[in-house]
Structure formats: structure tokens, C-alpha cells
Amino acid sequence: MMDGLRKMKEGRLSLDNFFKDILASVRMSRRRGFLSGLMTVWGVFIFIAVVGTSNGIDRGNRSNYDYILGYILISVSPGETSMAYDGLVKGHRVSLTRSDAQELQTLFSDRSEFVYPRKQNLVKCVSLTGTAGAVVSDYRKELNDNVLQITAGRNFTQVELDGRSRNCIIPENMAVQLFGKSDDAVNRTIQVDGLPYLVLGVYKTLHNVSINYVFVPFETSMSMQGMEDELSSIDIKLILDTSVEEKYRLKEDIRSWLYFKKGICPDDASALHFEESIDFIDAQEKLLDSIRLFTVILGLLSLLMGILGVSSIVYLSVKERTKEIAVRLVCGSGKGSIFRLILGEAVFIMLIFGCIGMLLGSAALKVANIVVEKFTADEKWIFIGNMTVSWQLILSCTALVIVCGLVSGLAPARKATSVRINQAMECE
């Protein structure tokens, strides 16, 4: 049995000697090893950095979706039937009510984050010194907080929002129009649709979001102009990671359900109006996909540089070590053992320096995160979010580096096994 074991081991290095020889060979050619290592470090560093940055851009944009909630809404607003159907005449005004919103909330609770009943009214606002036409809208903390910034006075409290108080916040331009100055509008009363409202604060919009409403609590908005149950729209907030296909499916399902409930002809395009930001998100997703693809290609190209670098340097090493390889063959080494040794050396260089590259790449991302965070601390709109790479990517990268090592070592290893001993022995 011992003989059998010995026969199996014949012509090949034991594992400890295999690693010892690789280490010794790398130690012997420190400068060469350093050079090839540097290329690997650079390749892996760039790979990690670009993938991390791509992740950051991805996260930044996704957080912006979450942030500007308006972009991830399906909004349904009432319209008029364009054809007679099932007892409904052409030109019938289809209304949306609180109960529609509640039912949608119940029916699609697992596929949407929230369903908001909305109410807007076109009114005239009057102060002692001026008049302005405006749209009065219900204020939704979840939808409006992030895109408005109070510049004077204060925002609604939750108690105020839950009740039916006659308080409002108005845009800066209206404050100037009605009172001459923003600050002067705070705690003053304006007539909205003939009723007195207290101006709690003045706001400006952020990030080029174009809103020019007088905001009041939802119930207050509902009580205006007499139609207490009728909504201006129903806004459905989508779950953030919903796929584009699912978003379209959800929109179609909501449409079908509302059309069925209201008895509208399925082909009637104007009975209910659907506005959605799916196309925008779709475009954003496509852009992000392109960025991701570009960065992955860039990263892979960097890795390819590393492979070529290591390969050429290991190739050179094989050329320089022709005599050593011949000596090994003379000493009884099998060609397979030589093949494994050279391959092992390439993998070792790639792995060690690849890990250094990964560490440096991760460290660079950490520093970049600190810098970006410092400069964008006050910004709510983020272009680049947290730039990190996942453990899965690190593990995949390690596997990739090993594969790269194998690839880069393949040609030199084949070259090594083709050494002609008698000729190699004559080399100086």
C-alpha cells in the first residue's frame, strides 16, 4: 500500500513542497513578482472601484426614487367616457371616491406600498394687499416633505394634518405676490376660496421639482367646494424594487379593476386618466444598466490587463527558468508537476496581489464614501449613494482572480512543459 502511495506521488511535488517552491520562486524574483503583482493590484483595484462606484450610482438613483416619491407613482384621475357601454352614456363623468382608494389599498396592498386619495381645487387666494389664482392641494408628508423646503415659518404638525384646520403653507412666489416678502406672509391670514386660512409657512421647491400649490390638510382640501367624497386623483406608490414588467402589470390590473367597478368599456381611453412614471424609471433603469455594463466591461478590461501582465511576466519567468525546469525534469519531475508549479505560481501571484487590490479598492471606496458624504451631507438629491461592494462580489472576484491566474499561467505552463532538457541544460 505504501508502495502504491509512493507510486502515486512519484513525479510530483508534495503539497508543502509545492507551496514552498512557489514561495521560493516568487521570493527569488521579487522585482518581477512585484511588477506583475502591481498590474494585478491595479486591475483588481480598478475592477472593485468601478463596480463599487457603479453600485453607488445605482444606490444614489434608487434612493432618489424613494426620495422623490412622485416619480414612482401611478396616478389615476377622473375623466369622461368616450363611448356608451353597459348603461353608461358617452360623455359620462367618471368620479373617483374615498371608497375606491380604500378598496385599491386593500386589493393591492401586497403589490403597492401605499394608496393615497388626493384632492386638489382651483381657487382664488386673496390677501389684504394682493390676489393670486392657485391650486389648493392636500399635503402628504410622504410625498411632499422631500421636495419642499420651508423657508419661513413652519410646516404642518401631524395633528394639523390629521384634522380639518384652516392652515396652509404657500409657495415663495405667492408669498411675494400676496405680501411683498416671504417672511411677511407667516402667521398672516389669506382668503382661500372665500374662507380665512392661516399661513403657517412659506416653502420653496427643491431639485427643479415644479410645484406651486397652496397646501392644506387632506380633510380640509376634501371639504372645499362641496364635493366631500370626490377625489381629484388616486396616487399609488409602488414598491421600490418592483420590476418594470410588474409595474406595467400592476397598472393594467388597477385599470381593469377600476373599469370593471365603474362599468366602463375596456377600450375607453378617456374615462380614467393614468399617469405614471414607469417610463421614466424604465429609462433610468436602462441608463443604470448601461452604466453597470460599462463599468463591468471596464473592470474586466482592467483585469484582462492584469492577466496579460501576469501571463507575460510568468512567461518571461519560464524562459529565465528554463534550466531550473530542465533540472527538475532530470530529477524525476513529471511534466504535470512542472505544469502545476508554473500554474500555481501564476495563481499565487494573482491571488495575493488580487487580494491586495481588493483591499485597496475597498479602502478607496470607503474614503470616497467619506468624501462624498461630506460634500453631499445637506443634499437630499444624491447622485452617488453608498459605494460598496458586496461579500458576494468579493468572493466572486476572488474566484475570478483564481481563474485569471489559471488563464494567465496556462501559456507559460505549457511552454514550461515543452522544455527540451538537453537544450535547456546548455542555456546559460
Place this chain on the structure above:
Amino acid sequence: MGGTDASSPFCLYQTKEYFLSLHLMIDLKGVNKTYWGDTPLVALKDIDLHIDQGEFVGVTGPSGSGKSTLLNILGLLDSYDVGEYRLRGQIIKNLTKEEEAHIRNHNIGFVFQRYNLISFKTVYENVELPLIYRGIPQQEREARVMDMLEKMELTGWKKHIPSHLSGGQQQRVAIARAMVMNPKIILADEPTGALDSRMTREIVNLFRKCNQENNVTIVLVTHETSISSQMSRCITMNDGRIEKDERR
């Protein structure tokens, strides 16, 4: 046994050739070798050579006479075109590289002019290398390497790398590496070519000692007649042929 069929394996045991082959280490019959380049170069022509176990053979001749080619073929480092080469009775032809490595590892020790030690390995590791490739366990390896280093008076140098050693010492390491496997044959290609006369004497004596104490067959290629004359058999080559084969 008398009526044994000629095709039976028992037939072999009855032949004179078989009894002769028990001592026959190297047997070349009509071996030819040509290097096919732009202008073909005939390196060996109809070489017939029989070397018995325990012989100490010197191969000499002018440069380009085919000495090294012969040694390379004997050591399975090169192939031949025509003829037959038997090493310890086994025909050496159409072997795989792994089979060649196996035969080399089990039978042949090599010593070269330029020592051919691995520069980044210590003296100990250089001598140990063939034992590792033979799959010998670590403890046995250590014992055999230390024994060989002691014989070669290199124990004190075991942790040094070759560049720390003199030429003669490096050649002793090379001989130790060749001997550590207890080979049947040692093939030495100009082993004293890079050494001064004192070192040359020392190395030749070392070969003689190996030959006498271990009954190892030694084939030593040299262009120095002063060395070949010290051997029990001297083969002189010229123009790819064996010109003279003298036994003393």
C-alpha cells in the same frame, strides 16, 4: 523446461543473452542520430556500445564528435532515429515523457559541467529534490540527504545556497543529488570542465569512490585525456562514431 516454446516467456531464461543481460546496463545497437536543420547534421553513426554494471567509462573526443549527444540519448534526454537502445534490458523507444521521467528517476543520476543546481534552493533542498519527486517520505528523505551530505563533506553547507559555494563544492552537491537516489548509472557531462586541476582530481576521485563503493556504472564525458586515462574503460569518439574502445 527443455521443450519450452520459443514464444514462451520461459524461453528467455534459457538464453545466453539473458544471463549476459543480467549484468548488461547499457546496450546500443546501430544507433543513429541526425539533427534535422537547414543542413542535416549527423551526430551519431551506427553506434554499438555495451556497458556492464559497475563499469567506469570515460567518453572522450574532440568537440562535435557526438559525446554529449550519446550521453543525452543514454540519459533519455534526447531520442535516437535508428537502431535500438536497451537500458537494463528495457527497450527505450516510443516512451511517454512520464515513462521517461520514471526511468530516469529510478535508474539515472546526472552530473553536468555547469552543476545545474537550483539557485534559490539550499544545498540540502537541492539534494533532496529527486527524493521528493520519488515520493519518499520526509523522515527517510532527511536521513538519506544527511547521509549523502556527510559522504560529500557538505554537512556544514547544507543551509547555504549554491552561490555561496566554490565550483568544486557545487559539483559535489550535484554529485550528491545524483547519488542520493542510489542510481544504477551516473551520466556525467564534462563534470570537471569548469574546475581547476585540484578540484578536478577531487571530483574524479569522488566518482571513483561512488563507482567502487556502490558499484554504480559511471559514464563520464570529458575532452581531457588525463581524466579519461584514469578510467577502467575509455571510449574515443570522432565524427559521430566510436573510434576506439579501450579497456584497462
